Amino acid sequence: MTMEPQVDPMLDRTTYREVMAEILHRITDGPWGPGTLLPGEIELAEEFGCSRTTMNRALREVTEQGFLDRRRKAGTRVRMAPLRQARFEMPLVRAEIEKAGASYRYALLARDSLPAPDWLRARMRLPAGARVLHLVCVHFADGIAFQLEDRWINARALPQVLKQDFTATGPNEWLVATVPFSEVELSFMACAADAMAVDQLGHAPGDPVFTVERATWWQSEAITLVRLSHRKGYRMTTRY
Amino acid sequence: MTMEPQVDPMLDRTTYREVMAEILHRITDGPWGPGTLLPGEIELAEEFGCSRTTMNRALREVTEQGFLDRRRKAGTRVRMAPLRQARFEMPLVRAEIEKAGASYRYALLARDSLPAPDWLRARMRLPAGARVLHLVCVHFADGIAFQLEDRWINARALPQVLKQDFTATGPNEWLVATVPFSEVELSFMACAADAMAVDQLGHAPGDPVFTVERATWWQSEAITLVRLSHRKGYRMTTRY
DNA sequence: CAGTGGTCTAGACCACAAC
DNA sequence: TTGTGGTCTAGACCACTGG
Secondary structure, eight states: OOOOOOOOOSSSOOOHHHHHHHHHHHHHHSSOOTTOBOOOHHHHHHHHTSOHHHHHHHHHHHHHTTSEEEETTTEEEEOSSOOEEEEEEEOOHHHHHHHTTOOEEEEEEEEEEEEOOHHHHHHHTOOTTOEEEEEEEEEEETTEEEEEEEEEEETTTOGGGGGOOOSSSOHHHHHHHHOOOSEEEEEEEEEEOOHHHHHHHOOOTTOEEEEEEEEEEETTEEEEEEEEEEOTTOEEEEEO | OOOOOOOOOSSSOOOHHHHHHHHHHHHHHSSOOTTOBOOOHHHHHHHHTSOHHHHHHHHHHHHHTTSEEEETTTEEEEOSSOOEEEEEEEOOHHHHHHHTTOOEEEEEEEEEEEEOOHHHHHHHTOOTTOEEEEEEEEEEETTEEEEEEEEEEETTTOGGGGGOOOSSSOHHHHHHHHOOOSEEEEEEEEEEOOHHHHHHHOOOTTOEEEEEEEEEEETTEEEEEEEEEEOTTOEEEEEO
């Protein structure tokens, strides 16, 4: 009684990473210029000597990187202009500062509970009469002001926020540990330094200030709006 | 002779999207708080009534979104601080302008071929004596200056660039169609308006200007460095 | 060294969209 | 209508790494 020989163990199997590399090569430095219609998954899988599943994953990831355009029935096509997407990590300020090897310090400058002003209600789609908590705080790196945080929190959605005093830790750390978010709007811009930026960040009046504005909602309900103003010379950088 | 009954067709099969949604729910608004160690893939697959493959994909995508931390043998753990990553699409200016429903116009302001200045050689890791092409151009939306482009191209890596005159189309469109890139460094910052920004973008001297700087390499060889200065009030926004 | 995630396979049905 | 990508399954071996 003889056993059937075992199927080959995974010796030289083609991995989806290898497939990806070859596909990228053919796109960026090979025959598949912009606009090219690629063969179907089955055909490609045969050519590369892998299963359709593996080929599908390779093509999916290359698509995610912005090089391909895939549609049922229409097939897979090389993007005319490889829409590059940059990924920016938005860490907690504290992590950002400590990662740079600097010491972190936090200070609360102002804390007010008030009915939402009109501009905020419009900006965040807040109902009339909603109460909000307004906070202003500074984050220091090695004792020097690094970032000024101007935040509004919807107390209607988060009543417990009114009991937090935020003297020891910033509202951001409390928020990430407390509420989720389903919708985020993020903007980067250059603003002129206002009085607060002059006082706290050491800018001259009118100086260019790199500013991040982030608004978040959870299930259509406004959570928070924050403006982060950065110190002189700050750059937000990413590599890929 | 009877046929075996066919296996159930895909009626109520659990999709990886449903699994993802439930996992996210448990993380953001359920029992899996930060630091929680999740059950293994097999166990979860059984609980969710799906295959391990499907569970794996769901967990992989949630991980990509920055909520989980996975390591062989150690298992899957909920990130303490869900590292938020924002994705920014960096389209061609032309596409950006036309997408907004405005008409696009392009103008070349300056074109010079010269040996790379020292600061550029240092910035781009260029060899001594490398020749570069320096271009300055403007992109208009509905006739109004929208973006000022100040670009340096490594003619040592791309000799054919010297034959392009770039009077009709911008260097960016030529570059994306000509060279790939293996390494990109992207920065956002706020700069004070210089003379060029004053003349071309209508800024007042010293006005805050939202600036993007992008440097690209291909196989360790410098390709191009570009600074994009934007008109007053420009915001780079993303939603997710 | 043993457990967990990483990945490949072959086969199958489904859903969307171009023709 | 029909072709192409989208996804699920069951089973298997591998590779990394924590204990």
